[in-house]
Amino acid sequence: AQLGVVAVGFSGGQCKPGVDAAPSALISSGLLTQLHTELGYDLFHDDTVHSYKDLIPSSDPDVRGMKNPLAVSAVTRKLSEQVYAHAKEGRCVLTLGGDHSIAIGTIAGTAKAIRERLGREMAVIWVDAHCDINTPETSGSGNIHGMPVAFLSGLASEDREDVFGWIKTENQISLSKLVYIGLRDVDRGEKVILRENGIKAFSMHDIDRHGIGKVMDMALGHIGNDTPIHLSFDVDALDPLWAPSTGTPVRGGLTLREGDFIAECVHETGCLVAMDLVEVNPTLDPGVNDLGAQETVRAGCSLVRCGLGESLL
Numbered sequence: 001a002q003l004g005v006v007a008v009g010f011s012g013g014q015c016k017p018g019v020d021a022a023p024s025a026l027i028s029s030g031l032l033t034q035l036h037t038e039l040g041y042d043l044f045h046d047d048t049v050h051s052y053k054d055l056i057p058s059s060d061p062d063v064r065g066m067k068n069p070l071a072v073s074a075v076t077r078k079l080s081e082q083v084y085a086h087a088k089e090g091r092c093v094l095t096l097g098g099d100h101s102i103a104i105g106t107i108a109g110t111a112k113a114i115r116e117r118l119g120r121e122m123a124v125i126w127v128d129a130h131c132d133i134n135t136p137e138t139s140g141s142g143n144i145h146g147m148p149v150a151f152l153s154g155l156a157s158e159d160r161e162d163v164f165g166w167i168k169t170e171n172q173i174s175l176s177k178l179v180y181i182g183l184r185d186v187d188r189g190e191k192v193i194l195r196e197n198g199i200k201a202f203s204m205h206d207i208d209r210h211g212i213g214k215v216m217d218m219a220l221g222h223i224g225n226d227t228p229i230h231l232s233f234d235v236d237a238l239d240p241l242w243a244p245s246t247g248t249p250v251r252g253g254l255t256l257r258e259g260d261f262i263a264e265c266v267h268e269t270g271c272l273v274a275m276d277l278v279e280v281n282p283t284l285d286p287g288v289n290d291l292g293a294q295e296t297v298r299a300g301c302s303l304v305r306c307g308l309g310e311s312l313l
């Protein structure tokens with residue numbers, strides 16, 4: 001099978017540098033080689049970690065409280081075109097971030113390609129400690145990595161073309177086809193949004209109650225058979241024991257095995273059209289001698305291999 005790969009070294013959706021170093025760390029640890037030699041993918045990759053430097057303006061004042069609005073908008077717009085080009089060819093698309101704001105680009109790109117190619121609306125499975133559905137108005141931080149789902153679903157919008165006004169209906173997803181897994185740090189305003197829109201969400205509490213097997217049955221049941229799925233995986237969904245090197249770690253998360261299981265179940269549907277792996281930050285290491293960073297990179301590689309079909313037997 002063909003796999004489009006986009007490596008995005010971008011950190012402007014939040015305030016901590018270093019998440020831009022993730023794609024190189026993941027690739028150096030052998031991820032792409034494994035996908036080719038062990039999983040048998042034909043890789044379509046430009047062998048570049050994109051930093052989109054030419055798209056980042058020297059002056060980028062806040063808009064409606066959003067930080068780096070011009071940069072994040074321009075980078076995600078360009079990324080949406082790169083992802084679209086792969087998905088339009090029928091390739092599954094793997095995007096290595098970068099902070100989670102990049103999902104604005106990846107999902108906008110696949111949503112459009114899937115509409116054109118299959119005449120279908122795709123579903124999104126968002127695995128994260130956070131639900132990243134703040135609007136500029138509900139956000140306390142102004143960090144756009146906490147807002148991608150709001151812009152992708154039309155809950156938030158802007159007329160200005162250079163501030164996400166480029167996101168058109170064909171790029172959008174519907175909230176009824178969105179499922180969250182792993183939530184445990186949801187802002188007050190986000191809880192209102194989840195409730196008012198009846199968004200399907202499985203928190204860590206739900207996983208404790210039902211077990212991850214039942215939760216995946218329910219999550220995939222909600223989406224329905226035969227629906228194309230975009231899997232957006234924030235490594236901070238994992239417990240910091242397995243993924244300490246990330247910008248906003250939250251205790252009480254998924255084990256690595258549970259994370260791998262989620263990715264395996266999505267792969268098993270045969271409906272995966274794209275996967276993002278985001279928020280690995282190898283420069284944030286609460287441990288000693290970079291061991292935490294190495295563990296986090298290893299965990300990220302494992303999640304990707306599981307999503308793309310590594311089988312245990």
Ligand code: DIR
Pocket residue numbers: 100130132134139140141142143145146147185187234236248
């Ligand atoms: C918080 C944190 N909800 C915000 N979001 C994070 O800034 O909007 N997402 N860390 O990954």
Ligand code: MN
Pocket residue numbers: 005006007045046047048049050
């Ligand atoms: Mn690339």
Ligand code: MN
Pocket residue numbers: 100128130132145234279
């Ligand atoms: Mn996230």
Ligand code: MN
Pocket residue numbers: 128129130234236237248279
């Ligand atoms: Mn998160």
